[in-house]
Amino acid sequence: MSERRIRVLVAKPGLDGHDRGAKVIARALRDAGMEVIYTGLHQSPDMVADAAVQEDVDFVGLSILSGAHNTLFPAVRAALDARDAKDIVLFGGGIIPEADAKALKGQGVAEIFTPGASLEGIVSWLRAKAAEKN
Numbered sequence: 001m002s003e004r005r006i007r008v009l010v011a012k013p014g015l016d017g018h019d020r021g022a023k024v025i026a027r028a029l030r031d032a033g034m035e036v037i038y039t040g041l042h043q044s045p046d047m048v049a050d051a052a053v054q055e056d057v058d059f060v061g062l063s064i065l066s067g068a069h070n071t072l073f074p075a076v077r078a079a080l081d082a083r084d085a086k087d088i089v090l091f092g093g094g095i096i097p098e099a100d101a102k103a104l105k106g107q108g109v110a111e112i113f114t115p116g117a118s119l120e121g122i123v124s125w126l127r128a129k130a131a132e133k134n
Contacts, residue, residue: 006034006130007057011048012041013076016066021093025061028119029126045072049079052088058130062092069096069104077108089129093117 010026012019019041030036037055039048052060060080064072073092080088093113096104101112110129113122 006059006126007037007055008034008059008061008126009037009039009048009052009055009057010061010063011039011043011051011076012063013043013045013048013072014064014066014068015042016064016068017041018065019063021065022061022063025063025093025119025122028123032123032127034123034126045075045079048076049083049085052080053083053085057088058133059089059091059126062090062094064092064094064096067095069094070100073104073109074107081108087133089133091125093122 008029010022012022026036026038037051037057039051048060060076062073062076077090080090089110090108091111092109096112096114104112111125
């Protein structure tokens, strides 16, 4: 019997229409053997949480370039928690200042990857977090 593959939902919440980074991450995770669900653009926090629960994912990765990270990350975390999905690890990336990233980590975001983060580093981080959960 084979081991269950890591399942990741990649989402673009809010009005941000720049999805190249999200697609690059989704492809890198897929190429690393993970199951990836990409929700597309303009997702609300509730839409992200609903999809995450329906797809039974291990991780939700948000890509935010709009500057709304201090609103959207906590809103997605709250929406997941409201659906009894506290075990889903929330992470993300985008143009997020270090001080904001630190504050978001205190609000239930496991990790923030900023421009320049290596795809290999992101894959390794997800694998390590998945191993911790098991």
